[in-house]
Amino acid sequence: MKNYPQLLVILLLGFQGCAPWKAGLITHGTYDIAIKNAVLDFSNTTSLVRQDSTFSVDFKDFDSGIIGVSLLGTIGKFIVTADGKTSRLPTRYLEYNGKLFYWYDAKYSLEKDVITKLNEYSLIDSVETIAQAVFVHDDAKKGVNYYFCKKNLSNYKKIITTKALEYCELPKLNCSNK
Amino acid sequence: MGEKNDDPDRILKTKQFGKHKGEVKYDKKGEAKVAIGGIEKGILKDGQNFKTNDQLINVGGEGQPTLGGVEDFVTKIGEYVGVEMSGAYLSKEKGANASISKVYIDEYNGNDATHSYTSLFKLYSDESLKNMNTITDFHTHPSNLGIPRLDVERPSGTTDGRGDIGFRNNNQNFFMNFLILTRTTTYPSEVQRIDYTKW
Numbered sequence: 424m425k426n427y428p429q430l431l432v433i434l435l436l437g438f439q440g441c442a443p444w445k446a447g448l449i450t451h452g453t454y455d456i457a458i459k460n461a462v463l464d465f466s467n468t469t470s471l472v473r474q475d476s477t478f479s480v481d482f483k484d485f486d487s488g489i490i491g492v493s494l495l496g497t498i499g500k501f502i503v504t505a506d507g508k509t510s511r512l513p514t515r516y517l518e519y520n521g522k523l524f525y526w527y528d529a530k531y532s533l534e535k536d537v538i539t540k541l542n543e544y545s546l547i548d549s550v551e552t553i554a555q556a557v558f559v560h561d562d563a564k565k566g567v568n569y570y571f572c573k574k575n576l577s578n579y580k581k582i583i584t585t586k587a588l589e590y591c592e593l594p595k596l597n598c599s600n601k
Numbered sequence: 602m603g604e605k606n607d608d609p610d611r612i613l614k615t616k617q618f619g620k621h622k623g624e625v626k627y628d629k630k631g632e633a634k635v636a637i638g639g640i641e642k643g644i645l646k647d648g649q650n651f652k653t654n655d656q657l658i659n660v661g662g663e664g665q666p667t668l669g670g671v672e673d674f675v676t677k678i679g680e681y682v683g684v685e686m687s688g689a690y691l692s693k694e695k696g697a698n699a700s701i702s703k704v705y706i707d708e709y710n711g712n713d714a715t716h717s718y719t720s721l722f723k724l725y726s727d728e729s730l731k732n733m734n735t736i737t738d739f740h741t742h743p744s745n746l747g748i749p750r751l752d753v754e755r756p757s758g759t760t761d762g763r764g765d766i767g768f769r770n771n772n773q774n775f776f777m778n779f780l781i782l783t784r785t786t787t788y789p790s791e792v793q794r795i796d797y798t799k800w
Contacts, residue, residue: 481763495763502775510771527770553735553775554725560687560740562757562764563715587758587766 442467448577454482454490457576461492461569462517462524464581469567471496471583472522477544478566479513480526483588488573488598491588494524495566499559500548501541508553516540572598610640612678637677641670651678655688655723656706657730671704672739673792676782679741684709687717689776690737691730697777697798699736714746737778738768742795744784753783756797765797 444467449456458480466472475496483491501510513525514533523544525537541547550556563585570593571579580594614626614634626634643666644658660668668690679686688706692699707719717740724730742753756779758764769779781795 479763479767481767493763498767501771508774510774552725554721554723556720556775558687558719558738558768558772558775560685560717560719560765560768561715562685562742562752566763585757587763590758 445577450575450577452576454484454492457490457492457569457571457579458482458524458526459517460571460576460579461494461567461581462519464569464579465494465567466519466522469583471565471567476521477523477525477546480524481588482526485570485593487593489593489596490571490573490576492569492571493566493588494569495564497546498561498564499557500546502553502556502558503547503549504553504556505549505551512541513537570594570596572596574598609638610642610645611638612636612640612645612681637674637681640674640677641666644671644674651686651706651708652682652710653708655708655721657723657727658704658706659702660704661700661702668701668704669792671706672782672794675704675706675739676741676744676784676792679709680743680745680784682709683714683743683746684712685714685717685741685743686782687712687719687738687740689719689721689735690739690778690780691724691733692736693732693734695734697736699734699777701736703730703733714743714748717741735776737780738772738776739780739782740765742781742783744786744790750786754793754795756781756795756800766800769797769800 444463447463448460477497478494479497481493485491501512503509511527512533513527514531514537515528516523516525516537548556565583565585568582568584568588568591569579580596582591582594584591614636616622616624616626628634643664649656658671659665660671675686686706686709688704690701691703691705692701694700705721711718744753756765758766778798781797783793784790785793
């Protein structure tokens with residue numbers, strides 16, 4: 424009887440290890456793959472995914488052999504004015520389980536399908552002038568920061584935080600031989 | 602607002618409840634209690650409500666407050682009511698170094714210690730503002746609400762998609778400069794400008 428807690432822990436770990444979504448994690452690749460892995464984990468393990476239907480993605484290559492990916496629910500819409508001024512629009516996106524994840528990647532130009540997708544999720548606020556737009560500063564919204572081993576993108580840790588990738592202390596990741 | 606004199610303006614504390622609501626509070630010596638003091642002349646006018654109405658303040662001209670005086674005031678009122686204040690600096694000139702002639706302070710209703718929502722609707726509804734350019738986006742970081750000093754003195758988010766840095770990266774077609782206003786930890790405290798345009 425007194426071994427029940429340990430047994431429960433082992434069973435829970437076992438169930439977690441068998442989570443079918445984990446089969447979708449890709450081990451090797453660049454930040455694009457890290458983003459996909461982050462979205463997969465985020466969508467299957469965090470409650471924050473239920474709080475928004477669209478999420479901005481951020482990524483950063485750390486010198487220490489780590490790729491950082493940050494996922495945060497949308498804060499404010501992208502603004503497009505009649506006189507042709509626009510917010511900087513994301514150039515990449517992916518959809519997963521009916522949620523949109525988007526990010527700006529300077530390596531890619533803005534394609535029409537991105538705008539179509541942003542419109543589909545009502546992320547673009549088309550206004551006559553800047554005076555009709557609403558600009559939002561949000562310093563406190565919680566998101567999830569993921570830190571991946573570059574050599575093995577299925578080896579990662581995550582932190583739920585209000586802070587950006589660079590502000591968080593990098594978690595201890597054993598990236599050597601995994 | 603105080604009587605007309607050469608002293609700085611001030612906002613007095615008033616009673617919030619009961620049949621004496623709105624009456625000025627006095628201390629034991631019979632002196633009016635001050636909520637916000639040291640306000641440059643030309644900022645306050647009778648009937649202003651910073652919570653529910655957008656305010657436009659002319660700066661830099663004769664008989665007008667300085668831009669620094671408005672910055673000082675906006676940080677003081679933000680800390681007094683416990684919210685971020687936000688708005689824009691306007692000019693008829695264009696470019697990052699344009700001479701600022703008006704400060705647009707957006708109503709603070711709906712803001713809190715870490716969020717602000719800026720709409721510059723008067724630019725649309727007020728004919729006299731049609732040719733004004735939005736030069737600087739500003740918001741305050743209250744320094745008196747227990748937020749770590751490190752976070753008060755820096756823009757939130759250092760990488761692309763989050764917080765103030767993400768805001769800046771997304772909105773450079775609408776504003777030339779991006780500014781956080783807060784107050785120093787010195788005594789007496791002073792306004793502190795954190796320009797994160799090129800942070």
